[in-house]
Amino acid sequence: MSSEESMCSICNVRESSGFSYGVLCCGACKMFFRRALFVKNIDTCRQKGECIKKCRYCRFQKCIQAGMSYTPTENLLELKNNDSLSAFIFNLAHQDELRKYQLMNCRYDGDPTVAEIAEHNTPLNFTKKPDDFPMNLGEWIFITGLTSLNYLKKFNHVNMLNASDRHFLLKYSFFDMSIFTDSMRACEKGEGVITFPDGTEVIRAEVPGLEQKFLNGIRCRLAARVNELKVTKEEFLLLSAVFFCNPGLPGISESGRGILSTYQKIYTSALLQYCLLTYQQTGPTRFTDLLSVLQVVTKTRQDISYLFILNSIRGPPSALKKIFIFR
CATH class of the missing domain: 3.30.50.10 (Erythroid Transcription Factor GATA-1, subunit A)
Known part of the structure; x- marks a missing residue:
């Protein structure tokens, strides 16, 4: 060395x-x-x-x-470990503030694949975005995806996985994280439609005959659920951690599933304890309601993927970044 x-x-x-x-x-x-x-x-x-x-x-x-990045190893359902829960949330909050700053103020030079990003434990190297830098739909999609990847790859359990498992975990998770952050931003702005920070629509339909109801589902379904539940910042942070430890993702090895299962229990316990402390008697119900958001995230991602496939039939997108190419 x-x-x-x-x-x-x-x-x-x-x-x-x-x-x-x-x-x-x-x-x-x-x-x-x-x-x-x-x-x-x-x-x-x-x-x-x-x-x-x-x-x-x-x-x-x-x-x-x-x-x-800090991940508690104590049983967070024990009251004596509330300081560890608080420290965990504090850490996640600062990581998320950095993600937001990079989303709004930075750009990334290069076009890496998810596999290339997964190879390195170090954070991505963003640069300051010039004031006159044009942020079109493609640029917003790219920077949102990269900042989500950069946020997720800092979790302790990611670096415990082998290179292949780390690749599959990031590949199948970062898009969910991206649309979840979009929905939280809509909730904070009091809006019912997910958009990028400057108001650019997250999707643009180019397939003739596609039902408006389908498109509105993509635009509004997740934001409506987050608004309905009034998901707090702390709940968003803990939910994101739970969602990002799915041992059932394709391609994950048996040892990788064991690591993800262990950490999913830690993060799930953190969310449950937060709900019990915050909502007391209605804490278990709140916990169940929050976990239901995952189904809405998954449905929204599936619909966006279907829309992408329909658009691709007309020809491959010329400006598609490599992080969105599954291989």
């Missing part, structure tokens, strides 16, 4: 002591990240991000950007 490779990926000053929370880091940065998760004394940067070495906020953001 070279001296550069042995340096902490957070501070880049001290030598790393090994992999902790998914990244190569030193003991000081490891302890800082853990304390920040549990104490949560992270105030907004007064220098607008220009004080990396001194500001706790900026140092924590460097941890998040480097891919540090």
Whole structure:
């Protein structure tokens, strides 16, 4: 290992002591990240991000950007472990804020496949988007997919999988994550139709004779369910984790299914405990209602895939990015 490779990926000053929370880091940065998760004394940067070495906020953001991720191993259904549940949600919230920032402000140079993305444990390298960068439908689809992939690949269980399982997990999950985030954005804006941040429609029908009811189902079904349940940010974060641990996905090996089953139980317990703490007697009902969202996500994704197939009959899309090509 070279001296550069042995340096902490957070501070880049001290030598790393090994992999902790998914990244190569030193003991000081490891302890800082853990304390920040549990104490949560992270105030907004007064220098607008220009004080990396001194500001706790900026140092924590460097941890998040480097891919540090916390997953509790305790039984979250025990009240004594509520601090671990809170730390887990805190970590997910900051990861999601980074996803939103990258979606709105960044671009990605290149056209990688999901397999290529899955090969590397490090986060994707986004660049700042110029103010005059044209965001058409294709660009929104691409950046939404990539930011979803970048968010998902930081989960601890992803790096425990072999390369093949990691590829299949990301390939069959990132689109669900993308349309789920679209529906949450619609809910936050008080809208009943999923669109991209600038209002661009998520789908455009080009197949003559396709029923409007079918198209409206794609546009509105998931957003309507999320609005109906009034899914909170915390519930969205925990649900996303549960959805992203499906051991029944095609192509996953037996050992991979075992890893996903273990982590799905952890994330499901976290969601259930959150519901019990938040809604008390109606917590179990709320838990069941939230899990039903997965069926709506799946149905919406299937309809979009069907629409894509119908469009492809007329000819392959010229600008289709490789992450959307299943192979």
